[in-house]
Structures are given as structure tokens and as C-alpha cells.
Amino acid sequence: MAHFAQLDENNKVIKVIVVGNDNLKGDNGDEFEEIGISFCKKLFGEHTNWKQTSYNNNMRIRYAGVGYSYNEELDAFIPPQPYVSWTLDINTADWVSPLGPAPALTDDQVASISYYRWDEDAYQTDNMTGWVLETSQINPT
Numbered sequence: 001m002a003h004f005a006q007l008d009e010n011n012k013v014i015k016v017i018v019v020g021n022d023n024l025k026g027d028n029g030d031e032f033e034e035i036g037i038s039f040c041k042k043l044f045g046e047h048t049n050w051k052q053t054s055y056n057n058n059m060r061i062r063y064a065g066v067g068y069s070y071n072e073e074l075d076a077f078i079p080p081q082p083y084v085s086w087t088l089d090i091n092t093a094d095w096v097s098p099l100g101p102a103p104a105l106t107d108d109q110v111a112s113i114s115y116y117r118w119d120e121d122a123y124q125t126d127n128m129t130g131w132v133l134e135t136s137q138i139n140p141t
Contacts, residue, residue, distance in 0.1 A: 002031070004040050005064035005077065007049040013068045013077065016053065053077060061093045083120045085130075098123070099130050113138060 002024055006015040023039040024031040033052040040050040053064035061076035068077045076093040086095040102116035113136035123130035 002036055003053045003055055003063070004036055004050045005053045005068075005070070006040070006044065007051060007070055009049075011049075011070040011072070013064045013066055013070065016064055016066065051077075083118060083123075085120060085123050097130060098127065102131050109133070109135075112136075 002019045002021060004017055004019055005013045006017070008014050017040065019036050019039060021031060024033070024036040026032050026035060036052055037050045041048055051060065051064070051070055053060055055063050057063060060070075061074070062079075064070070064077040065079065067080050069080075070076075071078050071093065074090060074093050078088065078093055079095070081088075082095055083097070085098050087098070088094075089096045097118060102118075105114060105116075115134055115136070116131045117134050118130055119132045120130070122132065
């Protein structure tokens with residue numbers, strides 16, 4: 001099975017569908033994205049815009065989801081920006097915090113089921129803060 005993402009006029013993913021492999025095959029039996037796109041256009045209209053996506057992340061960096069955007073320059077599907085302060089890393093097509101990755105957890109923090117979450121309000125108040133340590137309310141024993 002192949003998957004195709006329908007894009008709106010701003011390259012935002014509005015639909016993802018499954019297309020049978022037989023609907024991608026050329027005369028020689030090889031599969032081609034363009035044949036799959038033609039199939040999608042027959043189903044949903046010639047005016048529609050489609051890109052193939054891979055459930056196994058074999059193309060375009062990651063699987064497309066509704067609300068993601070297709071970036072032509074990176075040939076990648078980009079998830080929605082999680083926070084205003086985060087920027088797109090063009091090498092990974094991932095959003096990154098202005099303070100870098102979350103701090104590493106200590107062994108004690110791992111044992112207590114702690115994790116870091118991003119606090120955009122804290123960052124906007126003081127751009128030296130943003131990662132906040134949280135501890136799960138679940139008893140780990």
C-alpha cells in the first residue's frame with residue numbers, strides 16, 4: 001500500500017489516503033509516484049495537489065499528517081510549529097527550541113518518572129528559561 005497526502009494552495013496537508021500498489025504501476029510493473037498522483041486526481045479532481053508520503057519515513061523525512069506542511073525546498077513534510085519561539089532546523093526538518101534540546105535527566109529523575117516540558121510563557125518572560133522539570137503523579141513502585 002502507498003500513501004498520498006492532499007495539499008491545499010498553501011501546501012498544507014488536508015487529507016492522507018491509502019492507494020493500492022496496483023494503482024502506481026507503470027507498463028513495466030514498476031511503481032511511480034506520478035501514476036499514483038494521476039490516480040488521486042481521477043478520484044478527487046484534476047485541480048487537486050498530491051505528494052506521496054511513506055508510513056515508514058522512507059521519503060520526505062516523515063509521514064505526512066493532516067495539518068502538516070509540505071516544504072518544497074526540503075522535499076519534506078513538516079509538523080506544525082509547536083511554539084512561537086521554536087525554529088525549523090533545515091538539516092533535520094524538525095522544530096527546535098531556542099535553548100536547544102531538553103536537559104538530560106539524572107538517574108534519580110528517571111526513577112521518579114520525571115520529564116522536561118517546554119513552557120513558552122516562561123521563555124517569553126525570561127529567554128534563559130523554558131525547559132521545566134515535571135514529575136509524574138504515577139507512583140513508580
